[in-house]
Amino acid sequence: MTAKSAGLALCPVCHECLRWQAARPDAKQTCPRCGATVRQRHYGSIGRSWALTLTALILLIPANLLPIMTMSQFGEGEASTIVGGVVFLVHHGMVPIALIVFIASFAVPFLKITGIVVLLLSVQFKWETSPRQRTLMYRMVEYIGKWSMLDIFVIAILAKLVDLGKIASIEGNPAAVYFGLAVIMTMLAAMVFDQRLIWDATEKKENDDLRK
Template sequence: MAEHQKTAAEAGYLLCHCCRLLSRPLPGSVRPRCPRCGAVLHRRKPNSLARTWALTLTAYILYIPANLLPVMTVTMSGRGEPDTILSGVKELIVGGMWPLALLVFFASIVVPVLKLLVMTFLLLSVQFGSSWRPWERTVLYRLTESIGRWSMIDIFVITILVAVVELGALATIEAGAGAVAFGGVVVVTMFAAMSFDPRLIWDRMASKDGEVSSHPGPEAGYWMQQ
């Protein structure tokens, strides 16, 4: 078992959330500020768990109408039928556009669901002070934070179609309420990932076990850098 390694925060250093500068606040400072950008410094993001839980639960709620309500209505020759995300994927498959169907299915259904599940898992692991594989959980968080924005591909497609396909009486495309709800899911989950502080993973592990890791590895370097 590795001995507990002193963190930067324990040594009196704070990381700026804006410019990422690591600095030591002046002794006795009530609200220390970053010497480079002037932002208020915090040892950890304030109320990180509470805010992330609120945003994640909001995304779960929005995800229901995002899949039940139509995201787009295509009207051709006066006739049209609203499409949800799943029905749109089905239409693409029927039309033989398998690559586009897989892209929409992965970006609009798989990625948002996985991101919500990952955020829930990370929140629960920190909430219960889990010491299970902190480095892997940190990497999982970084991946989730970076790929979440690509879920907007469905909204991008609808926006482009609405702007381009303007053929008057021949064909029109209108965005539905489902597109608004889905856009809300993507935006809220992005804010949830931003509000979550991955350093809490290491804090809870250290406070529970008094150790950083059961084996030397890249997680120890991450621990010392934060």
């Protein structure tokens, strides 16, 4: 038995357990104790999560095509993309930093977007995959989101460390802004996704099996 099937709802602010009195499951009611808005499910979360995920995917295009930083040596600078920056760092013997930039710039954003898309499709098309596995995937997406800004931090640190005037310097470029916005969009997409929707299909299937 779940709170939803028992006609209950939990206040997200004061955690008061309320009897659900709204006429529709996608409606809302007010908590009598703290006055907060209470919903059994955030039914608009799928649409909002899709919008934020697609926005992040679009933002990643200029983030990877435009120059993300300018590396200058002896007064001569050359703007480079993320791939160019990784190559530059490897060429100058900074392999660990290059690996961090590559993972933070490619692996983390695209793995996170892929995970969110899989979760959204599984809920919309009611995939018969393990809800435990999908919940674990959601937790992983949330966890790696903490490291999504690592690339921006690396550029900021390098800009401070490699600041030798006309001898050598590193500056951030517009792609860093697009990348930062893309990371924020993926974080919001994960936040607005209601993971309880993963278990709703399982609950419905179990109830149908009991009726049979």
